[in-house]
Amino acid sequence: MPVTSFPPVAIDLLVSAGSIVPIEPAGVVLEQHALAIDKGRILAVLPTREARARYQPRESLDLPGHALMPGLVNLHAHSAMSVLRGIADDLPLMEWLQGHMWPAEAAHMGPAFCRDGVNLAMAEMIRSGQTCVNDMYFFPDATAQAVRQAGMRAAVGLIVIDFPSAWAQPGEYIHKGLALHDALRGEPLIKTIFAPHAPYTVSDPLLRQVRQYATELGIGIHMHIHETADEVAQGIARNGKRPWQHLRDLEFLGPDLIAVHMTQLTDEEIEEVAHYGVHVAHCPESNLKLANGFCPVHRLQMAGANVGIGTDGAASNNDLDLFGELRIASLMAKGVTLDARAVPAAKALEMATLAGARALGWDDQIGSLLPGKAADFIAVDLSAVNTQPVYNVISHLAYAVNSRQVDYVWVAGRPLLAEGRLLTLVEDELRAKAAEWRHKITGKH
Numbered sequence: 303m304p305v306t307s308f309p310p311v312a313i314d315l316l317v318s319a320g321s322i323v324p325i326e327p328a329g330v331v332l333e334q335h336a337l338a339i340d341k342g343r344i345l346a347v348l349p350t351r352e353a354r355a356r357y358q359p360r361e362s363l364d365l366p367g368h369a370l371m372p373g374l375v376n377l378h379a380h381s382a383m384s385v386l387r388g389i390a391d392d393l394p395l396m397e398w399l400q401g402h403m404w405p406a407e408a409a410h411m412g413p414a415f416c417r418d419g420v421n422l423a424m425a426e427m428i429r430s431g432q433t434c435v436n437d438m439y440f441f442p443d444a445t446a447q448a449v450r451q452a453g454m455r456a457a458v459g460l461i462v463i464d465f466p467s468a469w470a471q472p473g474e475y476i477h478k479g480l481a482l483h484d485a486l487r488g489e490p491l492i493k494t495i496f497a498p499h500a501p502y503t504v505s506d507p508l509l510r511q512v513r514q515y516a517t518e519l520g521i522g523i524h525m526h527i528h529e530t531a532d533e534v535a536q537g538i539a540r541n542g543k544r545p546w547q548h549l550r551d552l553e554f555l556g557p558d559l560i561a562v563h564m565t566q567l568t569d570e571e572i573e574e575v576a577h578y579g580v581h582v583a584h585c586p587e588s589n590l591k592l593a594n595g596f597c598p599v600h601r602l603q604m605a606g607a608n609v610g611i612g613t614d615g616a617a618s619n620n621d622l623d624l625f626g627e628l629r630i631a632s633l634m635a636k637g638v639t640l641d642a643r644a645v646p647a648a649k650a651l652e653m654a655t656l657a658g659a660r661a662l663g664w665d666d667q668i669g670s671l672l673p674g675k676a677a678d679f680i681a682v683d684l685s686a687v688n689t690q691p692v693y694n695v696i697s698h699l700a701y702a703v704n705s706r707q708v709d710y711v712w713v714a715g716r717p718l719l720a721e722g723r724l725l726t727l728v729e730d731e732l733r734a735k736a737a738e739w740r741h742k743i744t745g746k747h
């Protein structure tokens with residue numbers, strides 16, 4: 303039989319690496335493999351020798367000491383709040399919110415605050431391997447603009463709350479949100495998601511409107527729910543039932559809802575989360591710092607619920623490091639259940655990637671390195687001393703890696719970080735803006 307050799311196929315980019323953790327199939331590590339990228343999508347994941355024979359890349363990168371994996375998906379953030387990082391610490395939620403965050407926001411928040419805060423957050427997120435964020439904040443138009451310039455992928459929250467703010471008056475939130483939804487139609491990397499703040503700040507008529515528009519227009523919903531025991535007690539005092547039950551009776555629950563925090567859940571509610579297909583955004587560091595309680599992640603997963611991971615804002619965390627967050631998520635689950643097998647390393651990585659993508663309805667595009675998906679991926683340097691020797695790449699990515707080992711980040715095939723340097727944001731400018739906000743907020747130079 304004559305051997306037929308085909309001419310190599312021209313592609314945009316070939317990245318070969320010591321290992322690839324594709325997340326799907328779960329728990330797999332591919333050694334000496336390469337990602338073939340063309341037109342922003344993954345064309346193939348294959349052994350490096352085969353890839354070099356088959357493709358003629360316009361650009362190629364060989365990273366023998368790195369692991370490639372999907373970009374991390376931050377399932378709950380208030381990106382603009384990076385400007386308020388460290389202004390009030392060591393307080394319970396309501397004292398922190400009512401005594402510090404809301405007054406600071408009332409005094410300073412506007413489009414410039416949001417633009418500068420989101421820029422700062424984008425730099426920190428990209429540097430620590432995030433390629434997608436689900437955001438909730440005022441001035442979502444400024445957020446969308448900053449996200450677009452940074453080159454990140456995002457679900458931009460259409461905030462709904464019964465308070466007046468610099469962004470909108472109480473009756474205006476939904477319609478301003480819908481106008482932004484229309485304006486962002488056709489953006490490849492940005493989608494919108496309703497973001498009613500919480501059951502204690504959004505009235506029932508507004509919640510009903512959100513549910514109706516969400517269902518009619520196919521827009522998801524993202525909401526703080528059962529963050530603290532006090533929230534549940536106050537919900538019972540107000541409505542005679544727990545907020546979760548109240549939302550259920552309003553027919554608010556469904557697979558388009560991302561419930562953030564969920565630290566207070568009965569056995570029955572855990573079953574209902576799975577039954578209604580509600581996704582959970584677990585924010586372990588914020589929950590720990592505000593002493594809010596523990597989301598029963600392992601029990602939710604055993605019931606069949608999808609649980610992703612978020613950082614929450616930098617004012618309650620106080621960083622936006624999702625590698626740190628996924629490690630705490632795994633360790634906390636073990637500590638809470640007294641079961642060392644709870645949330646193992648591969649599951650923690652899946653939560654910070656594919657589970658987040660699934661919650662956002664974006665798992666056809668991102669969250670794993672399957673051919674056909676968007677080329678949203680990162681390269682993590684495992685040659686650092688804290689990740690030597692390498693017995694198990696998945697273990698290192700979950701338990702040993704420091705987010706500063708992220709050297710490369712691509713979104714839809716576009717590099718946002720290369721050789722550890724940001725390509726779409728200028729760090730000196732971010733530092734100068736951060737100093738300006740510190741001066742405006744505290745009066746100090």
Ligand SMILES: CSC[C@H]1O[C@@H](n2cnc3c(O)ncnc32)[C@H](O)[C@@H]1O
Pocket residue numbers: 380395399403404407438439440461463499500526529588614615618
């Ligand atoms: C209107 S969107 C942002 C709104 O939420 C406040 N916020 C930030 N973190 C939390 C949290 O953990 N629980 C409840 N509310 C939070 C933020 O200060 C903004 O006012």
Ligand SMILES: [Zn+2]
Pocket residue numbers: 378379380526562614615
């Ligand atoms: Zn939050």
